[in-house]
Amino acid sequence: MTDPLWLERDDQARPPAGDRLAALIGRDRILGVPGAHSGMAALLAKRTGFEALYLSGAALTASMGLPDLGIITPDELARATREIVRASDLPLIVDGDTGYGEALNVMRLVRDLEDAGAAAVQIEDQQLPKKCGHLNDKKLVPAEEMAAKVAAARKARRHLRIIARTDAAAESLDEAIRRMRLYVEAGADIIFPEALTGLDAIARVREAVDVPLLGNMTEFGRTPYMTDTEWQQLGFDIVIWPVSSLRVAAKAMTGLYAHIREEGGTVGLLEQMQTRAELYDTISYFDYEELDGSVARSVLPTIGENKG
Template sequence: MYLKASDYPSTAPGEVIAALWKRPHILRMPGAHNGMAAMQARGAGFEALYLSGAAMTASMGLPDLGIITVDEVAFFVRQLWRASGLPILVDGDTGYGEALNVMHMVRVFEEAGAAAVQIEDQQLPKKCGHLNDKHLASAEEMAAKVAAARTARRHLRIVARTDAAASEGLDGAIARARLYLDAGADAIFPEALGSRADFVAFAKAVNAPLLANMTEFGRTPEMTAQEFEDLGYKMVIWPVSSLRVANKAQERLYDILRRDGSTAAAQTEMQTRKELYATIGLNGYEELDRTLVLSTLPMVAS
């Protein structure tokens, strides 16, 4: 899918995603872990993407413990933005440090093409929100990070994630969310709520655009985008789904190749050469190449 200049929005990505939040229907944001996944998501009709820290680190062969850097994440952001032109909500973990580090992160992500960043209220080493024994920063420390992000941003929207429900209960998570909104957050992400009733209660108590995380194999019961919309949520993400499917397919391929010494048994599950070239827009690049004229040096007297 070759993107022309006109395929990218003329307004800043942060403004684009903010406008999508204002629509009556929930914004569906699948996780995309590389440029190819971003292209395929756009091709399927999605209007925005989620870049998961868990997916990024897993694709690098690392655990999701907050050990990658701002520049490593920016590499992924640039891939997704170039490949899709869609607004991207980026997982910023704990902000890569304190207030000044958060401000640096905001500027780097904006320059890379991000539309929004998610910051969570855990301490390092952070964990997947659906695991046990997470250690929280104080609400005041997190609020300071949100305020720093707000100060640094030009258009980037700020999504404050709270992991407090597991250790401080739903009331604690709600209190933190309200504090983060006062500090300048544009939206709230209550992580790892364990029941439909919790999602209902949180939505009734917190007046802001809310994000639901429909990750597989976690604490949240399986729910559809429409169900989250009916409960009052404005965004839903499936953060690691594309990576899970890709990894399982790769694992099967390697087993077949080791067993058979041939990929024949896996070829029906492969993207064909034609499909690959269509997805990456090979013909569009070739057409562009034919329109370019070689530069020549001006004639000057010797």
């Protein structure tokens, strides 16, 4: 049985997105969550069998031609959230960067993302301009300031799960653990220890924190490459691949544009492309067309009937 089309879905007839995400995390196996930076990426990930998605600030900004320095707006983030949720109907974890301000701004972000369909928001403890968690020279806000943001997010949320990310591990694992515990006390549902550099650090974090943990399996970073099974063996509950889909897509598009410039066309690359039939199947083109026909079907006038 196929899922109902977006225009026919009854979102009020099931648990909210945050609760659905919590149910996935509560199972006896790790939840693998790929990044999806667009509605099309979300559809393809869902078709492959993934049950939840991650919207990365780095992937979103890069897809807009911008660096990941905290310069997009909450409205742009909410728009992307709506697009991905609408396309996939999967629980979506949204990268909320530093929360776009202080306590009231964080509360507004939580409500906007809930209204857009998000299942969880991730907030980090960097100062602006923030950086990718695997780069050097990051500046952190005081732990108490971040804890206040977490508490504000918790107060504003109706079902949205709150993920607190700390970037302190690159400088001091002890300080990172202190911050994680403080964020849990403030109300974080999930902890995201960014840029862990080895198995010993990962094991120490698991021992120190008694809430679900999210591991970041980004490429070209500080954390050693591991499979979801290996993350699970280390006691983590979620693993994300936040920018992988964008990296692969960007590399493929670079090759396409170079080929067109050099060869004057796309002949020779057709086997690397999604066909028109595959595209229409992915986006349910004919199902929407049939829906349109069913609701817009003409009704013949009954001239002269039922008259005395």
